[in-house]
Amino acid sequence: MQNVYESMSLFYKNKPKGTPFLFPKDITERFLRRNAWKGADDDELKHQWHALSLLLTVAAEWKLDTWDFVSIGDYREMFRRFIASRKHLKTPELVAELDFFFNVLESFCKFYEKDAEYLLERLTEARESFFAANMFLLPKPQEKDDFYSVLEHKDMLQPEDMQQLNECLDTLLNTLGDYYHTGKYLVDFTRAIVMYGGQDFDPQDTADSQEREDFFYGFWDYFLFDYHLLDSDLNPLENYYKHEHNRLSFTDASILRDLLKARFTVFSIESVDGDVVICRDIFTDENLELPVPESYITDYRKTIFMGHVHSGGVMLLNYITTIPASHKLQERIKREVMRQYELFRYQQPEAGLEDFFLREAASVRQLIRIMTEYAQLNVLPFRQYPEPVERDSHPLPEGFDTVAKVLDDMGRASGIGIYSRSLLKGLYIDYCILGSDTPETMKSPIALAAIFYVFMIVNGMQPKDARRFINRLKHPWEKIKQIADSIYNTLKCIPFDPRYLTEDSFVQMLYAER
Known part of the structure; x- marks a missing residue:
């Protein structure tokens, strides 16, 4: 059986005439021998060579003479071939192979290229492309005449x-x-x-x-x-x-x-340069070039863009909304949105600005709409907000798994989504930490009904409407109200309490003070 170096030599020897390879045999051999000195055996080296040979092969098929031109679609096709003979692998094993494959390419990239930042970023992006909605998905075979495959290898797109x-x-x-x-x-x-x-x-x-x-x-x-x-x-x-x-x-x-890589953001327009406008993210100061909008704009300096932008890959943007806004108004919008962000951190203390936009884009859109259409200086109410309850040092309440299922069922039956139900369960946990009721009391249907009632109240529902919903549960109202009052007072709850505010209520809050 051939060793890895013999296999590699045969591969280079059988290269079709006129077909460029991204890197010569001596570079590849030096990389593999270095890894052998570090302890890799022949089987491990053959696995590494398999990954590198696919990089050479796919790039040669597209007649690419530099690594910079290798696209994300190319990497996806390489990995598809890399595991083609092992279709029996389960998802955890496939993910392990994915990590191995890209670790080899990243290691070789650092060995081969002194200035490898761009290539490493592209490799990271390619690795991430195998996951969507937190699920690993294998790619379909790449077809050379496919429109998108051809597009990825073009330096410049034609009209x-x-x-x-x-x-x-x-x-x-x-x-x-x-x-x-x-x-x-x-x-x-x-x-x-x-x-x-x-x-x-x-x-x-x-x-x-x-x-x-x-x-x-x-x-x-x-x-x-x-x-x-x-x-x-x-x-x-x-x-x-x-x-x-x-x-x-x-x-x-x-x-x-x-x-799926596009992210919601808001840009001001800094200048116009031919067919593009130079924009600045008003929250991060990141610069980006966008096509000149089709709609006529009288004064670019008094305009902002709002929408989803992805500067990598072929797709650049989806529908972008153009909004008139003076420089002063832009500053006020930024200030109010950052106040929204701080409120969001009451429920997610470690959240970054991107996390906030991913969760609360509807509220941000509404805030900007109110400030631009109604000339309202301040949209969010100025008030003292209760501090989040510190949960990390406390164990989950006794019997929480059973309670969580009941709260999930109650929330699902009332049309509350997964994230909102997590806030509902957070309210329950907080009261179990600070309240004086026994674990048995807090697992009772009456206590859980009280938790749900308080959750509706802090999310802006009128008490009579919340009570009408709770009455469907057929529990004694007086007992529910007694526990609900204790919950509300112990946690120092307020209407539109940011610790438990759902996406719907983040929007509703903007109109509550108008």
Whole structure:
């Protein structure tokens, strides 16, 4: 049986004439011998060589003469071939092979390239592309004549490329629209309309065809990227990719993966340079170039963009909303959004700004809408907020698994999503830490009904409406109210309490003080 060096020599010897390889045999051999000196045996070295040989092979098939031109789609195809003969592997084993494969390429990259930052970033992005909605997904075979595969290897996109790309995107978005217009997602769709349109949204106000078109362009941008489905807490793009990826074409799957990397943000316009506008993220000061918007803008200095942008891959952006806003208004918007962010950290103390946007984009959109349309200086109420309860040093309450299931069932029955139910359970845990009731009392149906009642109150529901819901549980109201008062007072709760505020209530809070 050949050793790894003999296999490698034969591979280079059999290279077709005129086919470029990214790096010569002596470089590859030095890398493998270095690893042998570090203790790798022949089987390990052959596994490493398998990964490197696929990098050489796929790059040669596309006639790439530099590593910089290797695309994410190429890496995905390499790994598909890497495990092709081991289709029996389970997901944990596949993930281990994925880590091995990319660790080899990263190690070789550092060995081969002194300035490898760009290549390492691309390798990291390629590794991450195998996961969507926290699930590992194997890629489909790459086809050389596939539109997206060809596009990834072009230095510059031509107008006809952009036209075809836009047509592919439009077709995919129409498919997504049909998918989520089914009865299965009717409750989610209705909820998303309310969260996006705001408390005072009236469908009759969008009777004008252009206004209606603008509204639904913006709505779909919010719904697909930022809305969290009640049953899964995934956004609709993640949910669609998770359940339909096996039915997608290579191009559609690639477009979806790029769209999944897009993040909500707000940009001011710094300058215009030909066909692009130079933008600045008003929260992070990051600069980005975007295409000049089709709509006419009278004064770029008094305009902001809001939407989803992904500067990597082929896809750049989805629908971008253009909003008139003076420099002073932009500063006020930034200040108010950062106040929103601080409130969000009452429930997620370690959350970064991106985490906040991922969870509360609807509230940010509504705040900006109120400040720009109603000329309101301050949207969030100024008040003293209760401090979060410190949970880390306390064990979970006795019998919490059983209690959590009951609270989940109550929340699910009332149309509360996964994330909101986690806040409901957090309220229960906090009271068990600070309250004086016995564990047996806190596991009782009456106590759990009281927890749910308080949760509704702190999320802005009127007491009479909350009581009407609780009465359906057929428990004595006086006993529920007694425990509920104790919960409310012990935790020093307030209306729209940021520790337990759901996404819906983050939006509702903006209108409560108007």
